[in-house]
Amino acid sequence: MDDSGASPPGLKAGALRRDFGSSLLTMTSAQVIADRDSLRGLVRGLAEREIAPEAVRNDEGELFAESSLQALRRAELFGLTTGQSYGGMGMGDVEAAIVLEELARVDVSSAILCQLVYNGPPRAIEHLGNDSLRDRWLPQAVGGELFCIGITEPDAGSAATSMRAHLVPEGSGWRLEAYKNYVTGGHRAVACLVWCRFPGSEPGTGKGIGAVVVDLSSPGVSIAGTHRKMGLRGCTEAELAFDGVRVEPEDVLVTGDPGDNSGLKTLLAHINHERCGNAAMCLGAAQGAIEYAVGYMGERRVGTGHLADLQGLQWKIADMAIELEGARLLLTRALEGAGAGGTPPALESAMAKLACNLAAKHVCDEAIQILGGYGYSREYPLERVYRDVRGLCIGAGTVEIQRNFIGTSILAGRIPREWPWNLGRP
Numbered sequence: 001m002d003d004s005g006a007s008p009p010g011l012k013a014g015a016l017r018r019d020f021g022s023s024l025l026t027m028t029s030a031q032v033i034a035d036r037d038s039l040r041g042l043v044r045g046l047a048e049r050e051i052a053p054e055a056v057r058n059d060e061g062e063l064f065a066e067s068s069l070q071a072l073r074r075a076e077l078f079g080l081t082t083g084q085s086y087g088g089m090g091m092g093d094v095e096a097a098i099v100l101e102e103l104a105r106v107d108v109s110s111a112i113l114c115q116l117v118y119n120g121p122p123r124a125i126e127h128l129g130n131d132s133l134r135d136r137w138l139p140q141a142v143g144g145e146l147f148c149i150g151i152t153e154p155d156a157g158s159a160a161t162s163m164r165a166h167l168v169p170e171g172s173g174w175r176l177e178a179y180k181n182y183v184t185g186g187h188r189a190v191a192c193l194v195w196c197r198f199p200g201s202e203p204g205t206g207k208g209i210g211a212v213v214v215d216l217s218s219p220g221v222s223i224a225g226t227h228r229k230m231g232l233r234g235c236t237e238a239e240l241a242f243d244g245v246r247v248e249p250e251d252v253l254v255t256g257d258p259g260d261n262s263g264l265k266t267l268l269a270h271i272n273h274e275r276c277g278n279a280a281m282c283l284g285a286a287q288g289a290i291e292y293a294v295g296y297m298g299e300r301r302v303g304t305g306h307l308a309d310l311q312g313l314q315w316k317i318a319d320m321a322i323e324l325e326g327a328r329l330l331l332t333r334a335l336e337g338a339g340a341g342g343t344p345p346a347l348e349s350a351m352a353k354l355a356c357n358l359a360a361k362h363v364c365d366e367a368i369q370i371l372g373g374y375g376y377s378r379e380y381p382l383e384r385v386y387r388d389v390r391g392l393c394i395g396a397g398t399v400e401i402q403r404n405f406i407g408t409s410i411l412a413g414r415i416p417r418e419w420p421w422n423l424g425r426p
C-alpha cells in the first residue's frame with residue numbers, strides 16, 4: 001500500500017533460501033532478531049512488487065491468485081516451516097507469522113496460500129504423521145503444492161462434533177464418505193486433511209473423531225462447487241464430496257478411538273497454528289489499512305488544513321494504533337509460547353486470534369471512515385481489506401467460539417502463562 005520499508009534492492013526471487021538456509025533456531029538472539037527483520041524486509045519487497053499489483057484484479061473478477069502462487073513458489077517461500085530433511089527451512093511460528101503479516105498487508109488472499117502450507121495440513125503431517133505421510137507430502141509442500149483442510153460440513157460448523165464424515169471398513173483400510181464445505185483452496189490443493197469419524201464412533205459426540213489425508217486425485221473425490229463470497233475473493237472456498245474414497249492405513253494422520261475424544265483433542269490443539277496464522281494475517285491487513293489512512297490524512301485538504309490536523313481524527317489513529325499493538329503483543333506471546341518446533345498454547349492463541357480479529361475489523365472500519373466517500377469506493381483499497389478481514393473473523397473458529405473457550409478456561413482456573421492472577425481466592 002505504500003513503499004516505505006521496501007526490501008533492499010538486489011534481493012531476487014529465490015534469495016530466501018540463500019539468506020535463511022540455516023535454521024534460526026541455532027542462532028543467537030541478536031542474530032535471530034536481525035534475520036527476522038531481514039525476512040520481513042525481503043517479503044515486504046516481494047509483496048509490493050509481485051503480489052499487490054494483482055490483488056484488485058483478482059478481487060474484482062473473483063480470480064484465484066495464480067500469479068501470487070507462482071511468485072511465492074519462485075521465492076521458495078513455501079518451504080519456510082517444513083523441516084530441512086524434507087527440503088524446507090525448518091523455521092517456526094514467529095517466522096511464519098512475519099511472512100503472513102507482510103503478505104496480508106497487501107493481499108490477504110495471497111497470504112492464505114502460505115497459511116495453507118505453514119499452518120495447515122503439512123505442519124500437522126510433520127508433527128503428527130507417520131513416515132509414509134511425511135515422505136509423500138512434505139516435499140510437495142516445500143515445492144509449493146497447496147493443501148486444504150476439511151472440517152466444516154453444511155450441518156456442522158462451530159459444532160464439529162456434529163460432523164457426519166465417516167470411514168467404512170474395507171479390507172485392510174476404509175472407504176471415506178464425506179461432504180465438506182468451505183474448504184479453502186480445495187479446488188487447487190493436491191491433498192485434503194479430512195476430519196472424520198472412525199468405525200464405532202458415536203454420532204453427535206467427539207468420540208472416535210480422527211483425520212485422514214486424502215489425495216484429491218483419488219477416484220470418488222469431486223468438487224461439488226465453490227462459495228461466492230463477500231471477500232477473500234482471490235482464493236477459493238470449495239465444497240468437496242468424498243464418495244467411497246479408498247483410505248489406506250498409512251493415510252491416517254490421527255486415529256479416532258471410539259472410546260474417547262483423544263483424537264479430536266489432538267486435532268484441536270494443532271489448530272492453534274492456524275489461529276495464530278489467521279491472527280497474523282489480520283494484523284498485516286490492518287497495518288496496511290492504517291498506513292494508507294495516515295498517508296491519506298497527510299494529503300487530503302479540508303478547509304484550510306489537512307485531515308491530519310484534526311484532533312478528532314488524530315484520536316482515531318491513536319485508538320487504532322493502540323488496538324493493533326495490543327493485539328500484536330498477544331500474538332507475540334502466543335507465538336513465542338510454541339517454543340522450538342512446538343505448538344502455540346491454546347488459551348494464548350485464542351486470546352490472540354480474538355484480539356487480532358476485533359482490532360483488524362475496527363481498524364479497517366475506522367480507516368474507511370477516515371477516507372470518507374473514497375473509503376467506501378472500490379477504487380480505493382480499504383473496502384476490499386475490510387471485506388477480507390471480515391472472513392478471517394469467521395474462519396479458524398469464530399470470535400464467539402474463541403470467547404467461549406477463553407471464558408470457560410478462566411472460570412476453570414486456567415490462566416495465561418506468567419500472569420499474576422489469583423483465581424478463586426477473594
Ligand SMILES: Cc1cc2nc3c(=O)[nH]c(=O)nc-3n(C[C@H](O)[C@H](O)[C@H](O)COP(=O)(O)OP(=O)(O)OC[C@H]3O[C@@H](n4cnc5c(N)ncnc54)[C@H](O)[C@@H]3O)c2cc1C
Nearest residue numbers: 149150151152157158159182183184391394395396398400
Ligand atoms: C473465509 C473462510 C474460510 C474457511 N475455511 C475453512 C477451511 O479451510 N476448512 C474448514 O473446514 N472450514 C473452513 N471455514 C468454515 C468455518 O470454520 C466455519 O464457517 C465456522 O467454524 C463457523 O461455522 P458455521 O459457518 O457453520 O457457523 P455456525 O456454527 O452455524 O455458527 C453461526 C453463528 O453462531 C455462533 N455460534 C455457534 N456456536 C456458538 C456457541 N456455542 N456460542 C456462541 N456462539 C456460537 C457462531 O460464532 C456464528 O456467529 C471457513 C470459513 C470462512 C468464512
